[in-house]
Amino acid sequence: MALKNRLAKLLIDPAFRNPGLLKFIFSIDTVTGIDLVKTLSPFKLMPASRSLFTRCFAHFVSGEEISLAASNGLAALAPDRAAHDYLLLQASEEATHLEHFRDKLLAFGLGEMELNRYLAPSFAAFGRAISGRVERGDYVAGIVGNNIVVEGLAICLLELGCGEMRANSDEISAFMDFVLEDERHHVRFGERMLKRLNERDALDHAAAEDFYGTMWDLVRKAIAEIPDVLDAMSLKPAQLEHDVKAYYDARLSAAGLSFAV
Ligand SMILES: [Fe+2]
Numbered sequence: 001m002a003l004k005n006r007l008a009k010l011l012i013d014p015a016f017r018n019p020g021l022l023k024f025i026f027s028i029d030t031v032t033g034i035d036l037v038k039t040l041s042p043f044k045l046m047p048a049s050r051s052l053f054t055r056c057f058a059h060f061v062s063g064e065e066i067s068l069a070a071s072n073g074l075a076a077l078a079p080d081r082a083a084h085d086y087l088l089l090q091a092s093e094e095a096t097h098l099e100h101f102r103d104k105l106l107a108f109g110l111g112e113m114e115l116n117r118y119l120a121p122s123f124a125a126f127g128r129a130i131s132g133r134v135e136r137g138d139y140v141a142g143i144v145g146n147n148i149v150v151e152g153l154a155i156c157l158l159e160l161g162c163g164e165m166r167a168n169s170d171e172i173s174a175f176m177d178f179v180l181e182d183e184r185h186h187v188r189f190g191e192r193m194l195k196r197l198n199e200r201d202a203l204d205h206a207a208a209e210d211f212y213g214t215m216w217d218l219v220r221k222a223i224a225e226i227p228d229v230l231d232a233m234s235l236k237p238a239q240l241e242h243d244v245k246a247y248y249d250a251r252l253s254a255a256g257l258s259f260a261v
């Protein structure tokens with residue numbers, strides 16, 4: 001089929017799925033500098049892009065909801081005023097991210113209610129695991145679970161797997177950069193918090209290691225549950241698992257922690 005006809009099919013046929021062609025079209029964009037998708041229909045998602053955006057956004061929206069609830073809960077458990085104030089600031093930033101993601105869903109005509117269908121069960125379990133610990137007053141587990149594991153996973157996905165989403169529009173790209181910068185701050189706060197508690201001997205190493213192990217199991221399961229989503233993001237599950245683990249190890253090492261997981 002000639003490219004022109006295939007492109008026409010991509011644009012008009014909701015059942016058309018051809019990520020390879022999508023990559024090819026975007027690679028043409030890179031070469032020519034012409035944003036074909038935007039030129040043909042500004043801010044209107046093509047069918048294949050709609051599927052990609054919906055499946056990816058389901059996980060980003062869920063991640064923001066988990067982080068919003070966790071940072072609000074953790075603020076009340078913070079060991080000092082500075083940490084309390086930072087966690088409230090973080091909560092407001094998570095609410096802003098959530099509002100922006102919802103705004104994008106609306107702009108692209110995607111329903112928030114349909115997102116749960118696309119969510120990996122183990123990804124949904126992150127929130128339950130963290131809130132269970134936070135409700136019991138376990139500040140360290142909340143920081144490990146949210147500020148290191150969930151936010152670290154979000155950073156890896158935003159850095160490694162959003163090239164094609166960015167290619168859809170400059171606005172999406174700017175939005176990703178804006179969220180990414182905040183998430184990097186949130187992870188750095190978690191890293192510094194754990195380091196401080198560790199240096200003061202105010203951290204139960206075995207308990208933190210145990211909860212990190214629980215979260216890492218969920219991350220591995222979540223990665224295994226969404227091969228199609230990862231494929232749409234051009235991510236290979238085994239490579240992503242390796243990269244995410246390396247990212248966590250670096251953060252924990254910076255905090256002076258070494259977990260046998
Ligand atoms: Fe966020």
Ligand SMILES: [Fe+2]
Nearest residue numbers: 067151183186
């Ligand atoms: Fe965050």
